[in-house]
Amino acid sequence: MSTDSSASGEQPVETTDPGSVDADGAPFLQQPDDGSGHLELAAELRRLRGLVAGSTFEDVHDAVATVRELSDHLEKVGTRVNPFTYETWGVPEHIGANPAIGSRNPISPPLEPVVFPDGTVRVELTLGIEYQGPPGCVHGGIVALLFDEMLGLANAAAGSVGMTADLRVTYKSPTPLLQPLRIEARQIRTEGRKIWTEATLHTGDTLCARTEGLFIEPRGIRDEDRDKPIEG
Numbered sequence: 001m002s003t004d005s006s007a008s009g010e011q012p013v014e015t016t017d018p019g020s021v022d023a024d025g026a027p028f029l030q031q032p033d034d035g036s037g038h039l040e041l042a043a044e045l046r047r048l049r050g051l052v053a054g055s056t057f058e059d060v061h062d063a064v065a066t067v068r069e070l071s072d073h074l075e076k077v078g079t080r081v082n083p084f085t086y087e088t089w090g091v092p093e094h095i096g097a098n099p100a101i102g103s104r105n106p107i108s109p110p111l112e113p114v115v116f117p118d119g120t121v122r123v124e125l126t127l128g129i130e131y132q133g134p135p136g137c138v139h140g141g142i143v144a145l146l147f148d149e150m151l152g153l154a155n156a157a158a159g160s161v162g163m164t165a166d167l168r169v170t171y172k173s174p175t176p177l178l179q180p181l182r183i184e185a186r187q188i189r190t191e192g193r194k195i196w197t198e199a200t201l202h203t204g205d206t207l208c209a210r211t212e213g214l215f216i217e218p219r220g221i222r223d224e225d226r227d228k229p230i231e232g
């Protein structure tokens with residue numbers, strides 16, 4: 001998504017594309033473009049989402065009609081995904097619909113994680129007004145969503161998979177909108193089916209929030225699914 005300039009000309013005014021890949025990190029959980037235009041559609045809707053949530057209008061009835069027409073069109077030309085019939089998790093229909101990382105989901109920022117040799121997973125992102133809680137700050141529930149996702153990805157990077165059983169978030173300092181954010185997650189230890197994973201969220205050198213999660217590996221997990229993240 002494009003980054004615009006505020007009146008001061010310095011700050012972005014909307015959620016931006018994720019940060020570029022760090023030289024030391026490898027892209028993790030890439031979601032390939034199938035060439036259908038689906039990802040471009042989602043990106044355009046992300047732009048729309050920010051405009052709708054973050055603007056005031058005198059009269060947008062024309063836009064209502066246009067968007068209704070678009071929805072009717074997509075209903076006609078699309079094949080609906082059934083979330084109860086995936087062969088396994090991690091297939092594009094599954095990951096793509098995820099509200100934190102899904103490239104097909106206009107709700108997602110989306111995250112574009114990189115993984116480091118020590119198993120740390122990192123994302124860099126900037127969130128716009130559609131993620132606002134307190135004025136100028138990211139909603140605490142959004143922080144928890146992003147943390148949950150990142151912990152799951154760190155588990156996947158470590159070759160394990162677990163359902164979130166306990167997620168504790170400590171909010172240390174307001175998480176600003178429209179400022180570059182960095183989330184880093186890593187698995188700490190495992191014991192039987194229990195997995196402990198931690199993450200931090202910074203803006204610059206300021207720690208905004210940290211989290212500790214306990215994940216439980218589902219019973220009967222297949223070996224080939226261990227490095228695939230469970231979606232929240």
Ligand SMILES: CCCCCCCC(=O)SCCNC(=O)CCNC(=O)[C@H](O)C(C)(C)COP(=O)(O)OP(=O)(O)OC[C@H]1O[C@@H](n2cnc3c(N)ncnc32)[C@H](O)[C@@H]1OP(=O)(O)O
Pocket residue numbers: 098101148149150151152153162163164165166192193194214216217218219229230231232
């Ligand atoms: C793409 C990136 C992925 C993002 C990741 C997102 C992950 C998610 O959001 S998952 C969705 C949210 N989470 C859920 O819906 C989970 C709902 N809960 C459940 O399904 C179950 O309670 C589940 C699977 C966690 C555990 O159930 P079950 O497998 O029966 O575990 P159970 O046998 O009772 O317990 C196993 C061990 O874990 C412990 N345990 C289980 N739950 C907890 C808990 N909440 N707190 C502390 N310990 C717990 C038990 O005490 C037991 O310990 P021990 O072996 O020492 O006796």
